Amino acid sequence: MTTTKLQSSPFVRKPLKTKTLMFWVMLCLLPGLFVQSLHFGMGTLVQVLLASTVALVSESLVMVLRKRSVFSTLSDNSALVTGILIGLALPAYAPWWITVIGASFAILVVKHLYGGLGHNIFNPAMAAYVLLLVSFPVTMTSWMPPQSLLHETLTMADGLSLIFNGYTVDGFSIKQIASIDGHTIATPLDEMKTQLTLGFTSTEIANNEVFGQFAGIGWQWINAAYLVGGIALVYLKVIRWHIPLAFLGTLLALSLLSSSINPDHSIPTLLQLFSGATMIGAFFILTDPVSAATSNKGRIIYGSLVALLVFVIRNYGGYPDAVAFAVLLSNMAVPMIDHFTKPRVYGYGEGSNNEQ
Amino acid sequence: MFNLKPKPFSGGVHPKGYKELTQQQSISRSFTPDRVYLGMQQRNGSMLSCLVSVGDEVFKGQLIAKGSNDMTVPLHSPVNGKVVDIKPYLSSHPAGIKSQTLVITCNGEKQWGEDFPPSDYQKLDHEQLVQRVLDAGVVGLGGAGFPSGIKLRLARKAKVHTLLINGGECEPYLTCDDRLMQEHAAEIIAGINIMLKAIGANKAIIAIEDNKPDAIAAINAASEDFSNFSIKVVPSLYPMGSERHLIKAATGIAIPPGQLSTAQGILVHNVATAKAIYQAVRFKRPLIERVITVSGDAIESPANITVPIGSLVSQVIAECGGLKVEAKRMIAGGPMMGQVLPSPFVPIDKSIGGLLALSEDKINHRNSQDCVRCGNCVKVCPMGLMPFQMAAHSNHDDWQGAQQFGLDSCLLCGACSYICPSSIPLVQYFQHAKSNINAQRSMMQKSNLARQLTEARQQRLAKEAAAKKAAKASKRKRPARARVSQGETNE
DSSP states (O other): OOOOOOOOSOOOOOSOOHHHHHHHHHHHHHHHHHHHHHHHOTHHHHHHHHHHHHHHHHHHHHHHHTTOOHHHHHTTOHHHHHHHHHHHHSOTTOOHHHHHHHHHIIIIIIIITTTSTTTOSSOHHHHHHHHHHHHSHHHHHOOOOOGGGSSSOOOHHHHHHHHHHSBOTTSOBHHHHHEETTEEOOOHHHHHHHHHHTTOOHHHHTTSGGGTTTTOTTHHHHHHHHHHHHHHHHHTTSSOSHHHHHHHHHHHHHHHHHHHHOGGGSOOHHHHHHSTTHHHIIIIITTOGGGSOOSHHHHHHHHHHHHHHHHHHHHHSSSSOOHHHHHHHHHHHHHHHHHHTOOOOTTTTOSSTTOO | OOOOSOOSSSOOBOOOOOGGGTTTSOOBOOOOOSEEEEESBOTTSOBOEEOOOTTOEEOTTOEEEEOSSTTSOOEEOSSSEEEEEEEEEEOSOTTOOEEEEEEEEEOSOOSOSSOOOOOOGGGSOHHHHHHHHHHTTOBOTTTTOOBHHHHHHHHHHTTOOEEEEEEOOOSSSOOHHHHHHHHOHHHHHHHHHHHHHHHTOOEEEEEEETTOHHHHHHHHHHTTTOTTEEEEEEOOOBTTTSHHHHHHHHHOOOOOTTOOGGGGTEEEEEHHHHHHHHHHHHHOOOOOEEEEEEESTTBSSOEEEEEETTOBHHHHHHHTTOBSSOOSEEEESOTTTOEEOSOTTOBOOTTOOEEEEEOHHHHOOOOOOOOOOOOHHHHHOTTOOOHHHHHHHHHTTOHHHHHHTTGGGOOOOOHHHHHOTTOOOHHHHHHHHHHHHHHHHHHHHHHHHHHHHHHHHHHHHHHHHHHHHHHHHHHHHHHHHHHHHHHHHHO
């Protein structure tokens, strides 16, 4: 008959679960994943699968240690999303142990040592990325040139072999494959940064073939694909528009400002917006609810802060891309942002009608 | 994504209404229970003293119990019949608390015991009007159950200028106010006029949610002749029925925290209360029945039905065709703020406006997960609070922390729990925290009182001791004086 167990109201719920939200996030990453694999080869796919597996295994391990239900924790899909993001952030042909270190660090240290889902201060994927970047800078900055620039196409077997052995099936190392005309090709942002320090103007540098039509061969389309996925997320109300808009808006504004003041020595606006991790960052990384601010106002400040840091590091810092660093630095500011952007409690100081 | 329509207040949710289950049928009036159970304990905890004893014949409308002051409204017999028992019986309290209960069997006759000629409220002064409302035992029928007469009296003292009538009915499933407005618009309008006279206000606003077009039309037609009446159609948004939010939506005024709406010159009453007040003043008829919505997917034929106070939930449900599937959850009130009924054999009291029987798939119960700080609760909180922070603090018994995030302003409306993707029972945390804070407060008051009493006692003892000493001293002196005087006279 009727359950007489005490339960508190409300007795109806919106049929929307964390699990479902995470699932939509993964689905909306697909266009980006597809385009990225298209331009950088099957390695991306291998990295995503590897990182996801390691993330899930790590999370299961923690759950066993903490004597909690493994299945119900894994089924919230959050570890899977972290794994996928790490896989997407790594160079497509980075050796396997890089991925394993990254994914296990993200889940074991960044997420679960802080108390698990909802309690971590830092974005796990970005903290892992930064760990790898500062520990293995050479490997982590060795992005393959886009497939279209390579002399031979890499097969799936080549990809697996590169990741797990370090050599292609025919025995070439990643360095040999990646060098075209005798020198290694850097990512567009990296190239822009190096050449700017060598005294070239940004227009001169932009003539280089890696820059493609507007923001780098491959990179521009990958970013466009993440933009599409991101807009879908906003449309589906999985994420809200505040963080992406604040981030992209601020980045655009700063970039336009700097280009108008000093056009020769600043990174072109389109390159800022459509290269590196800008779009995946805006829609998939910054919007991680756990490590972002919670009120709408707070989210706008958070997004703008990340954009400011990205802009500063890209232009004046030592690293070509900056999304990971900017996100971690802003994560640290979140408690303070939350403290100062508490929404106004109903009735406090609303208009003049109360001052009677 | 970008909502261009201005919202009447920030936050709020749109739960699915299910109002179509009962919205189109007129109120059924045929229900007569074979016995009624009238608890002597009121919602606020005060006890009534019983005026009848076992074996007494009682008539419909007879005063059978009264309180010690005006805050405890009197109780009248809802039926013609006989008192058969006075015993502890279940109340609608969710913990299944028993209270002293009067059991009256019903002989099936429906006429009132006493008939009073209709009186003209214009000829009564405001204090007489309030007295009639108090005598009739009318309480707020919106849910809180506060004595309406007291509310009117306080409003007059606060010089209220506007009477706002709450026809919001934002809870899903419930349509009793909707039907009442459609079928008894004239009586509601008359009740409002009586209230206006009683509180000395001149303006009435009737606020109705836009999902009740028929009710809006009926009230419009009934209030045409009164120029001081206006009808405000407000958007359907939960919790529109909350007093503060309705005021904001209807007048644009936001009541500051800690202030009563009467301080801003606004008094809010429910439509059902308006009708009860009309009956009380015009015919001296006490509040002995009310319209409730019996609905939910487990009810055979959902309906709005007039129920004598004290009828058992089980009988009311039987009147509506009984249950067709297993009712996993039975609720008094709406699904957002209602309370679990401990058993189907509890009596209906004056403040229950709905009975819901929901099956497994409608309650959609899920185990809660960790908070991911998604911020949805912050977005929907109509009070502008941060529910997830309050819950985090409550979770660690940090009541002060929870209060800093605005726990005291929380309405317990449940919008946050409704939206939470991790299914966290936020409202339960807040209720827990609130009851702990209340317990602390009452402990503090108790210890303060004890201290005051002890201090007073010590002072009194000291005074008494001083008085005794003084008396002793004067006693000792007096004989001496007497001796001297004696000596003097002797000499």
